[in-house]
Amino acid sequence: MNNPLLPAGLPIAAVERDTGLAKDTLRVWERRYGFPLPARDTHGERVYPPEQVDKLRLIRRLTDLGHRPAKIIGLDLSTLTRMLEDMGSPKDPADPERSAQFAAILKFVRLHLHEDLRRSLQQQLMKLGLQQFVSSVVAPLSSLIGDAWLRGELEIAEEHLFTEQIQNILRAAISTQPMAQGGRPVVLLTTFPEEQHALGLLMVEAMIAPEGASCISLGTQTPLEDIRAATDAASFDIVAVSFSAAYPARQAVEGLRSLRQSLPEQVALWAGGAGIRGCARKLTGVHLFESLDAIPVAIEAWRHQRASDQA
Amino acid sequence: MNNPLLPAGLPIAAVERDTGLAKDTLRVWERRYGFPLPARDTHGERVYPPEQVDKLRLIRRLTDLGHRPAKIIGLDLSTLTRMLEDMGSPKDPADPERSAQFAAILKFVRLHLHEDLRRSLQQQLMKLGLQQFVSSVVAPLSSLIGDAWLRGELEIAEEHLFTEQIQNILRAAISTQPMAQGGRPVVLLTTFPEEQHALGLLMVEAMIAPEGASCISLGTQTPLEDIRAATDAASFDIVAVSFSAAYPARQAVEGLRSLRQSLPEQVALWAGGAGIRGCARKLTGVHLFESLDAIPVAIEAWRHQRASDQA
DNA sequence: TCAACTTTTTGTCCAGGACAATCAATGAAC
DNA sequence: GTTCATTGATTGTCCTGGACAAAAAGTTGA
Structure with missing residues (x-):
């Protein structure tokens, strides 16, 4: 009956959902590295103990950040956790x-x-x-x-x-922001497919709105082709895309390159979020934000630029 | 280079994302029914033409509604569309x-x-x-x-x-609703894992809030175990779960049964949404809503019931 | 320091077999 | 005529083990 409320272990499909690792990947890791090494039920099907799933989650995060599976798959939970902390937020200012x-x-x-x-x-x-x-x-x-x-x-x-x-x-x-009618720049805001994190978008919107710019959010997971098509239908000045820490950096870079190429030249492309920190030099024609505080400044700069272009 | 902006056809992973049909299912349908029948690229890998993907999307919806694949997989696009319309919203009142x-x-x-x-x-x-x-x-x-x-x-x-x-x-x-402090009933609102549709939740919240009840939404995709655990931590009167039309009905029924069993008896379990219309008799101990309008009535009824219990 | 080449690593795909869970049809019992 | 168990077909998911392209790391030469 496999009651999910009394978890003795998870079947492979559940692990795929929980960790984001494809079934094929889970099986090939087992074959190659000997981890994860799930138990088997009476029908010979894999049953993953919760601890192994926890470890898989950590490994997944670290590989997204650039580590190779072979190098880290043998380490234990506490080591992995430490690595993740080291890579993450540099420090808290201790206010x-x-x-x-x-x-x-x-x-x-x-x-x-x-x-x-x-x-x-x-x-x-x-x-x-x-x-x-x-x-x-x-x-x-x-x-x-x-x-x-x-x-x-x-x-x-x-x-x-x-x-x-x-x-x-x-x-x-x-x-409740005054929402200037026809405020410029007009910003289209969204995430790429597979990025579900909506909070980043909302934070960006909150930084933009008080500047008197118009911000149209499409929510999460918009296909690239749809983003491009949206710039046909309406006249956007800026397309802004957000990436959470869980988003694979190379996928982000590739998507941004592709999008930059298909967008009209006069439309600026902005990107930000933990998922692409430090990828700046890999991208030309994309404005990369290391911090939310840079957004109001950039809006101001955009307006200045535009004013001088028209003069 | 497989530029997603110039789609000549989709690889199997993209079709899985777009249709929600597992790779294994796509392959086994091809083997058994001869559809979908994708082209192959130079490496022998499947390349699905967009029309086939469109048809797969329709088939997927229909199977979720109870149709068997073998019966409908041979039909053409317009027939499938018509079936879907027939099953869907009964009619518009033509106001x-x-x-x-x-x-x-x-x-x-x-x-x-x-x-x-x-x-x-x-x-x-x-x-x-x-x-x-x-x-x-x-x-x-x-x-x-x-x-x-x-x-x-x-x-x-x-x-x-x-x-x-x-x-x-x-x-x-x-x-902006007055939000009665400590208003009863206290409702916990969420969806099951794999259900991403957040709008249903928000609609329910909007129906509940003006009644002066407290509504705590956990957003989408909360594991069953977490829902149960949440009722330990706080004292909820009602757990409400919403299902979109895309959610497989049997999965919903099974999940609700399982959840009902693990919740304390005095906590009511409410469910609603297009995903479980007409499943009422399969569920005991679960209050099923056919319409949003039934919600305020049910809140009133809950209060009445409770008043008489305490007397 | 950078560019071009080679090797290793890694994720995804494939085929085809197996099987439990579900659904539909049939028959028995009330 | 309705309910319940039995049987038989349908269907989704899992399995193994092989293959290979794309990405990363390592190497060489300017």
Whole structure:
């Protein structure tokens, strides 16, 4: 009956879903490296113990970041976790007040205190203003929570709870922005297929909206061809694409190259997010953002450029 | 180089993504039924022409609705489309004013007139109030747009544009609801894994919020085990799960049974959405909703029930 | 330091067999 | 006539093990 609520182990299809590793890849790793080495049920089918799945998740993240499977597949859980932390966020600036706030918010998430969570986020928003709130609260908190989930300290449900609350708050805040009619630049915002992370988009939108620019979000997972087609139908000045840390960097680079080529020349292509940090020199004609704070500046620069072009 | 912007045909992995049919299934159908019958590239790998992919998409929808592959795989595109329409929405009530509005909104979507789209939706919301807006505008429009996409009359990007705008409007509207502190019942809202459709959740939330109940949404794709665990951590009165038309009905039924069993008895389990229409008798202990309008009534009933229990 | 070439690594594809789970049809019992 | 068990066909997913192109790493020469 395979009751998913009493997990003795996962079948291969579930592991594929959970880790993002194709069934073929799982089988070929087993053949080549001896890991994962699942048990077998009575019909000879693979049954993966949860620990192996946890380890696979870590390995997957590390390979996305450029490590080779053969080099890391033999290491143990704690080593892998450490590697991931080393590669990730360089450091926290250790502002004591802020980190206390973050700790409190993390506690709310862990204890499912949605009401407290909502209130404290809302408070921060009021205090800091939308842009500041996004760049110095939402962004670091998101990666904190992502890391905590990776380390198994948080359930997926708890990450979802946080994401939902942030979405509510950001969307509400964005929709109260004065929204200049016909504001320029007009920005088309989306992610590539296979990128499901919607929060990055919303953060970008929140940085753009207060600048008086028009931002049209297509949500996640828009096929490249559709993005190009959208620039025919409407007159966008900028296409902006966001990549989460889980997105394979080479796939991002290739997609951006291809998209750059198919877009009209006068349409700028912007990209940002943890998924493509440090790929700048591989891309020409694409404006790469290392930080959310660079967005308002870039909008200003775009306007300046445009003004001088027309003169 | 396989430029996705000049599609001569899709490799099997892309077809799996587009149709939701596993690679194994695609190969075994070819072996058994002779369809799909893709071309081969120089390395002998399958290259699926776009028409075959379109047909596969339709077949997939029909099998989810209970048809057997062998019976329908030989039929042609127009026949399949007709079957799908017959099974789908019974009819439109032919309110001339409303259908004119819908036609206008569809036009805005098709022409990417996001500004007009936003304005006309906002107008409807103001005129009808949140609940009425959701049940008689958002819900029918969503299925209209879903159908149009299925028939190839809309790009995915256009569906996304619509979904994003609706999300913005609904989330903003929900967050302005007075939100009774500690309002009962407390509802936990989510979807099962593999169900990505977030709009259904938002519609439910919009129906619940004005009733003064507390609604905590976990967004899409929460593992069953996490849903159960969440009811430990916080005290929910109701767990509500939504299923889009694309969700396989039997999977929904099985999941609901399993979840019902693992939830505490005093927690009610509600389910709704096109994905489980007509499955009522297969489920005991689960409140099945055929329509969004039934939600406010059910909340009222829950309160009444509870009042008499305590007396 | 960079470019061109070679080798190794790695993910994905293929064929074709197997089989359990599901569905449809049939028959028995109430 | 409806319900329930039995049988038989259908169908999705898993298996093994071989193959190979694309990407990365290593090597050589300017």
